[in-house]
Amino acid sequence: MFFQFNVSVNFNEMMRKHKKIIGLLLSIIVLSCTPRVSKEGMVSFEKDYVDVLIRNVNIFNGTDSMLIKNKHVYLKKGLIQSISDSVPITSKEVYSIDGTDKTLMPGLIDAHVHLSGSGSLPWDNYKGNEAYNLSAYLYSGITTIYDLGGISTSLESFKKKIAQGKFPGPDIFHTHIPITVKNSHPIPLTKELLYWPLNKMVNIIYTTINKPEEAKNLVIKYKKLNVDYIKIIVDEIPPGSPQMPFDLIKELVKESHLAGFKVFVHVGSPQNAIDAINAGADVLAHGIWRGKLTHEQAQFIADSKVPMIYTLAAFNNVNDIRKGTFVPSHFDSILVPMEILKPLFFQSTNTFYSHKNINAFSAFFDDVASKHSFLKYNFDLLTQKGVKISIGTDSSLPGTYAGSNYYREMELLQEYGLSPYQILKGATFGNSKLFLDKPDFGFVDVNYKADLLLINGNPLERLDLVKNPELIISRGRLVKRK
Ligand SMILES: [Zn+2]
Incomplete structure (x- = not known):
């Protein structure tokens, strides 16, 4: 959807572009520093590089709808060493656990995150704490994240x-800053988060891309930044702002593919x-929220086989915040620092509009609220036609937090009619194939x-067990929840 602008980290990017104004900006950065959440990380490694044996365990391998029964799974040096019917010969210091009546499954993958976000309300504008967010993902069983908009050097x-x-954290794949056009999303929202003169810059x-001829050099620049895929933004947030024209999308996708990158499109x-x-495009980074799909359009999307990361909970959260009915989940209250969460308890529609200088935010929140029913309507139509739904959260945004929101997303997808099997397959095997041909996770x-x-x-019978x-287990190491 959008991401909270991390002033000090983005500064590196700007310094490269505008060396002469470094002095001036340094003083502005000091003045414009937003508060930062203070919470300690929520996980630690339990034991250092010990091998693990899980005996007599059932396996959900990520793709088969039936569990593979009663296997011994030996993990060595961060990899799955063997899966066997008889107990394997292991190293002496192996950590051995009885897996009877338990299910071993792949770690979860969040296919849409912004690691630098804090999840605070726009007018609180807390600076995100990436290390803390990383621990929150791992706490929630998420062992891989795809960042869809952040600063490559930091990531x-x-x-x-x-x-x-x-330190403990999920594996990270990323794309640097998404490519957009002038004054298009997320520029209007970001302007409202920054102080003068940064908000003018x-x-x-x-x-941003202005003409098709620029696509090639942009992709070369991104390749040098070690990105894993390219992300493009095509949307109208807030209403009335410019959207990327088709010829620019087409050229960016073409050049990305030539350079070997898959393309996620917001x-x-x-x-x-x-x-x-x-x-x-290879992946759609959101569901369709700004209009009702026709049957023909839904069929076209289904026939294209392009997967869609629906980010259902994120839109619901925006709608609830807008209405003043947002209720943090049990895991939100465990994982989200109180200074971020607390203002939401006192949030009402009036509070939202009493804050000046958030015109673009207000217009965006209004737009989501007025079109909220389209999300379910389009979801039903798309899933009837067989569109592949991927699982991602768009955390951390207001109300959409690292880790805990993944559970909310899964619950909503189940409420909307997906089975635990469809959800868990999408969350693991399905997500692993979004941009990699041969993932090792x-x-x-x-x-x-x-x-x-x-x-x-068995999580295929009861999703909430997850x-x-x-x-x-992250790269073979046992993770302990604090
Ligand atoms: Zn996003």
Whole structure:
């Protein structure tokens, strides 16, 4: 949807572009520093690099609708070493656990996050704490995240530290800042989060494209930043703002594909989705919320086989905040720092509008609220036609928090009619294939990464069991909830 602008980290990007104004801006940064959440991380590693044996366990491998019964699964050096009928010979210091009546499944994948977000209300504007968010994802059994808009240098540094085992967190894939056009989403919302003169420079800070000839160089620039895929924004937030024209979408997708990147496209209206698909998009990063789909449009999307990350809960949360009826979930209250969550308890429609200088936010929230019924209508139509629904949250936005919102997303998808099997397959195997042809995660098999959850009972019968796993395993290491 949009992401909260992280002033100090984005500063690096700007310095590269405008070296002469560094001095001036440094002083502005100091003045414009927003408060930062203080909460400690919510997980730790339980034991250091010990091998794990799970005996007599049933397996949901991520894709088969039937459990594979009674296997011994041996995890060694962060990988699934063997899956066997008899107990394997293991190292002496193996951590051994009885898996009787339990289910081993792939760790969850959140296919749409913004790691630098804090989830605060726009006028509170807390700065996100990435390390804290990472711990919240892992707490919730999410062992992989796809960041769809952040700063590559920051994301790369977290990615490396996690891979080196320096602190617990999900594996990160990312795209740097999404590509948009001047004054289009997320520029109007970001302007309202920044102080003068930064708020006058948002068009420079963001990556914008003006003409098709620029696409090639933009993709080259992104390749140098080590991105894993390209993200493009095609939407009208708030109403009346410009949307990326078709020729630019098409050229960006073409150049991305030539450079070997899959393309995620943020869409809002039925026409946005159709443009994106006609341009060759690989993944739609949101459900269709700004208009009602016709049967023909839904059929067109289904026939394209392009998966859609519906981000249902995020839109519901915006609608609830707008109406003053947002209620934090049990896991929100465990995971979200109180300074972020507390203002929502006192939130009402009037509070929202009593805040000046959030005109774009107000217009966006109004737009979501007035079109809220389209989300369910379109969902029903799309799933009837067989569109592949992927699981992602768009955390952290107001009301949509790292980790805990994944449970809300799964609950809503179940309420809307998906089975636990469809949801868990989408959350694991399905998501692992969104942009990688041969992922080494999202599936339980030999030589795959040991990113796993051990669940008491069968989550294909009771989805809610996923919320309280007996073990969370990240790259073979046991994660302890605090
Ligand atoms: Zn987003």
